[in-house]
Amino acid sequence: MSKTIAATALSAVLAWGIAGTAAHAETTINALFMSQAAYSEQNVRDMTADFMKANPDIKVNLEFVPYEGLRDKTLLSQGAGTGYDVVLFDVIWPAEYAENKVLVDVTDRITPDMKSAIMPGAWTTVDYKDHAYGMPWILDTKYLFYNTEMLKKAGIAAPPKTWDELLSQAKTIKDKGIVEFPIVWSWAQAEAVICDYTMLLASYGGEFLSGDGKPAFQSGGGVQALDYMVKSMEAGLTNPNSKEYLEEDVRRVFSSGQAAFALNWTYMYNLANDPKESKIAGNVGVVPGPGIPGKLEASAVNGSMGLGITAASKHPDEAWKYIVAMTSLDTQSKYAQLSLPIWSGWYDNPKVDKSQEPLIAAAKVGLAAMYPRPTTPKYQELSTALQQAIQSALLKSAAPDAALKDAAAASGL
């Protein structure tokens, strides 16, 4: 695996070396991206080429790694004291990166205009303790996808707005024999299960951590969220295989017409509507994640990513210039088909295909409701402990509240 990454990285660097020889570059900066982010690798190359055309004195070397390698590569190159000027990072890492001085504080570089024109929810991607450690770039959250044909067949007029409605509609669909397991989720022992759990926890008014940074998910909304997951499985409304599924598995099950509802990221919308990838193209509906009456109208988890300057960078000014260009409204509007912009003004007059309109409508609500996963430098430990607790409860080897209490004890917080 690491060999493949190294080889890909090397070929990427070499390709750029050859392509870049003609430019009369003065400063070279290295940027680390992820392959298969919302934008494609080619998109990032095109955006970067545009930037270099506008700034002939800056040359940008690009490197792409899979998501799994992004954090390790950033941390280890930092430890080695060499490496990247600009890195892409996931919403769950800023706390750890800030505490370990991997990223520099860019609060002072952000102008008041930028601050006000970018959606408040987007800023939670890069903030830690009231300081910004980069610019939000890829906005993403999970939505509730549904099979419009199955709902029609079951005589359901509108998709669910609350979690209880989701279960009752799923029951109707199951009882009518339309599909055996109406809901599919990504509940494998991985970060994916935490994202689904976060939406439920937020809906039930739960909290991951209390004000003093101690675990708080083992009581109240946190337990109710896990109860909901277990009950939906006991009732046969959730696909029992969800406990080994990641997002791509959810997409395959939903796209093959074996589920009426699925929780997944933005990317599934276009793929589930692509006849080459899906049997249900044209029958895909999307709405914001359900809520709970009186508590939360719609739920969403922040799954965004940002771009930051590393502490090891010798060219922070050039790096910032590049980040500003990559996250600008111009660049983001141009590629809006693949990833929705961070700029709130764009949503008033979105210029995308008509087919994207349901997604934009869901995004307007969803992106504003994005709930963050806990911002703590010990996030990885917390998440690992929670993943195991959720799975123990789903497998019935522990009761939800007991499992969560164990996770709280093992979280290292």
Place this chain on the structure above:
Amino acid sequence: MIENRWMSSRAWFLPLPLLFIMASIIGWPFIRTIWTSFTDARLLAATGEWIGLTNYLNALGNPLVQSALLVTTKFVVYSVSIEFIAGVLAGLLLDQEFRGRTFLRALMILPWALPTVVNATMWRLIYQPDFGALNAMLTQLGMIDSYRSWLGDPQSALWAVCLADAWKNFPLVALICLAALQSVPSELKAAATIDGAGFWKKFRAVYLPFLAGPLTVAVVLRAIEAFKVFDIIWVMTRGGPANSTKSLSIVVYQEAFSFQRAGSGASIALIVALISAVFTAIYVTAMRRQAEVR
């Protein structure tokens, strides 16, 4: 005499560059790891404080490490046993004279040549609970009533991973077995057949003496490899469901890299290395015994 002494001192001199390189890329990191394991070093901090045996005591008392040790041991026993049985049977089969034997011998190397990640992804698809090939086959054969979640059930997940691992690695055992069988003199085989020995008798009296040594080597080699297992489990289950396939190497990775506790990670890694060293000692003894037999 003089020439000999010169030869022996030169013999020591010649591999010096190699020894130097090995010392710097294997020896130094190894010593550093041992040192780190006695400190509370973090991944990104320069150095840690000396804390003596604390990491080791914590590791041995950690229920997660204990369960990972059990999982890893089961993984070694299950997958090496399957590889051993399948490997010997395949070796015996390929030693027979039949049409297409060469083709089959070449074909058998294929799984072994596959990268582990490719193999793991492929088996993940085979085990896929909603439209995987295994479920389809077993239901059509009437062996199960409904589709099952092989990797989502703690009872079957480890077995499923072991089977995938064994499929990739049994060709190694089969090849070693085949090579050993080729060294059995054909007159011995013929004599046994003429004397009317059945399969089992022939296997025990004629083949086994030639197989015992090489097979010990193969099994110990596979056990050393299997004990370090990381990639196939990581791709197939990430240690789930509920840690039922979390091996020691995954715990090491999480400690050292995910949680940034380099010191604690190093101590668990060294415990793994120590256990592997025991297998290695068995391997070396087996090799020596085989050399003596020859």
